[in-house]
Amino acid sequence: MNGASRTKLNELPGKIAFGAVAAVMTVLGWAIEPIQRLIGVRRMAWVFLLPNLAIFGVFILFPMAMNFYYAFTGGTQLYPQNRPFVGTQNFEQIYTCTNYLEPSSCREDLFWRAVFNSGTFVAFHVVGLVFFALVTALVLNAKIRFRGFFRSVYFYPVLLSPVVVALVWKWILQRNGLLNGILDAFGREPILFLLNSEWAMFWVIVVTIWANMGFHTLILLAGLQSIPAELYEAAQIDGSGPVLSFRHITLPLLMPNVIVVLVLALIRAVQMFDLVYVLTGGGPGSATLLMVQYIYEVGFASQIQRFGLAASASVTLGVVLLIATLLQLRLSRGSESHLA
C-alpha cells in the first residue's frame, strides 16, 4: 500500500463521522427551519430548551407539585384521586407542641426529634467537613512526596456507595468490631459505640465527613491551584509568613470555593439518609433519626402508610433547602462583589 492510499484510509473514519453529522443536521434542519420561519429567530431559544424543560418538568416540577398536593390530603390510598382533602390537618399534626424545645411535648414527637437531630448533625457535619476538607486541600496543594497517591486516597471514599461505607464502618464500630479489638488488645473494656446515643451521633458525623470529604477537598484544591504563585512570592518578599499569607491571600481568593463547599455540604447534610440508615437505623432509640428517615418511615415503612403526613414533612424540608439555596446565592453574590 503506498502513502497516498494509506492517507486516504486514515481519513475514512473522519469522513464517515462528518457525513453522519451532516446528515443528522440536514434532517434536523428540515424540521427546524419551518418552525423558525413560523415563530421567528428570537423565540427559537425556547425550542432548544424544550427537551430539557420537559424532563425537568416531568421529573422535578411535577413530583414537587404532587408532593405539595399530597400534604393537604389524608387517608391511606396511593392515588391522588382517591385521597380526601384535609386542609392543613397534616401540618397541624406536625406543628402542635406545647414547648417547641421539648420534643416529648409535641404531638408528632419523632418529627421534632428528627429536626433537632438534623440540626445537630448539620451543624457539626458542615463545620467539620469544611474544616477537614480545607486542611486536606492545603496539605495536598503543598509540595509533598507521593502527592498524587494521597490525592487519590482522599478521593477514594467518594467513589464508594454509601451503603458500602456504612457497612464497613459498622464492622469497625460494632461490639466485636475492629476498634473494640484494638481496645481489647490494650486491655481496655469494649465501648458500645453504636448503642450509646452520644457515641452514635458522634460516629455518624465522623463517618459522613470521611465519606464526603474527598469531593469537597477536590473543589478547594482546584481553587487553591488557581491562585497565582506570584502573589505568594510578592508577599514573601514583603516579609509575610505562611499564616499572614493564608489569611490575606489564600482565604479571600478561596472564598467563592469555600462558599460552594459550604452550601453543597449543607444541602447534602439536610438530605442525609442512606448512610445513616444503614449505619444506625436512626437509633439507638431515635438518637440519630434524621428528617429524611422520618419521612421515609412515616410514608413507606409503616403498615399504614401516611403519605399526607410524610408529604407535609417533605414540604417543611423543602422550605429549609430553599432557604439554604437562597443563602448560597446571596453569599456567592456577596463574595463576587467583594472580590470585584
Place this chain on the structure above:
Amino acid sequence: MTRTARRFLAILLAVVTVAAGSALAQVELRMTWYDDGSESQVMRDLLDRFEAANPDVTVVMDVVPYSSGILQSLPLQLASGQGPDMARVTDLGGLSEFFIDLRPHVDDEAYWDVNFGPFLDWMRPAGSEAIPGFMTQLTVTGPYVNATLFEQAGIEVPGPDTTWPEWAQITRDVAEATGTPYAMAMDRTGHRLAGPAISMGAELFDEDGYPAIDDEGFRRMAELMVEWHADGTMIPDVWIGSAGSYVAGNEQFVNAQVVFYMSGSWQIGQFAQLIGDAFDWQAVSNPCGPAACTGMPGGAALVGIADTDHPEEVARVLDFLAQEEQLAEFYGRTLFIPGHLGLAESGVEFDAELQATRDALSTFAAEVPNLHPTAYQLQGYPFNRVVFDAIRDRLTQVFVGELSLDQAIERMQSDIDEQIAETQ
C-alpha cells in the same frame, strides 16, 4: 437467488416463526419470595417440576430481604398495581384486599376448603369466601436455649411451668457461671413480645375489639424488659442497636453470645444448618406469667395477586404447589410446621438428621394448644403490625432513656389511634 439460498431462507423463516410462536405462548410469572433459611431452593425445585409438566409457564422467583422487600416495598408495589403475580407474605390481613380469588380457577374447591379452611380466613377480608393462597408455614413463637451452657454451668434446664422472672434469674446464673456475655435475647418486634405480655396478663383489646395497650399485664412485661435491658440481662444489640425495623437475634444465639433466645419455630431449619453440632440447643416451652404460658401464632402464606394479567396460570401454579405431595415435600425439607390440615393430621416426614431438630419441632407443636385466645385475636387483627411496631419503637425509647414507661405507653396508644384513624 440460488436454490441453496432459497432453502436456507425458508428454514430460517420457519425457525423464526416457531420461535416467535413459542415466545408468544410462553407466560412468565413473577413470584416475590423471602427466606427464613434456604427454603427458596426447595420452592425452586417444586417450580422446576411444575415447569417441566407445564412448558407454557415459567416462574421467576425474586428472593428479597424480609424487612425491606416484604414489609416495606411489597405493600407499595401492590397499592400502585405494580406487584408480582404471586408473593410470600406474613401481613395476611393487612394486604388481603390485594389478593386474588382462586376459587373460579381451581378444579377442586373442596380440597382447598377442607385443608386450608381456618387459615383462609386470616388472608381474606371479613365475610369473603375467597381462596387467596395457602400457608407455606404455621409458626409459633417460643424460646430456644443453649443446653451446652446449662450443662457447663451445672444447672438444669427449667421445666414448662417456669415463669419469665425465674427464667431471667436462671439464665443470668448460667451466663455468669460460663462467662457468656448476656443471658437473654429477643427478636426486635412487638410480635415476639406480645406472647410474654399476654402471659403476664395483657389483654391488648378493649371490649369492642379495638387495641388498648395500657393495662397491668402489659406494664408488668414492659417493666421486665426495661429492667433486663438496664441490668444487662438482655443483649442490647438487638433492641437498642437498631431503630425502626425488625431485627432478629439469631446471630447472637448461633454465636453462643446468649443463653436464651426468644424467637419461633421458623428458626429450626436455620439452627440445624448453622449450629449443627457446635453446641447442644433445644426449644423450650413458653415461660409463664400469672395469666398464661403462651406464645403467638403466625405464619406465612403464598398468595396470588389480584392485579396479575395471568390469573389462570397463577391458579395453575398455586394449585400444583398446594397439593399434598408437593407440600409434604416442602414442609419436610424446610422443617416448617404444616399449614395443611390433612398433612398436620397424617404427619410430615421431616428431613431432620439431628435429634435436637426433631425435639424442637415436637416442642413447638406441643405449644399450639397452650396459645391464649388473645394471641389468636391479635394475630387475626388486620392492623396488628401497627400495634407491634408501636410497642417495639416506643419501648426502645424507654431503654435508651428518651421516654419514661408512662410516656411510652401513652405514645403507643396515640400512634395506634392516629394510624388506624387514617384508614377510616
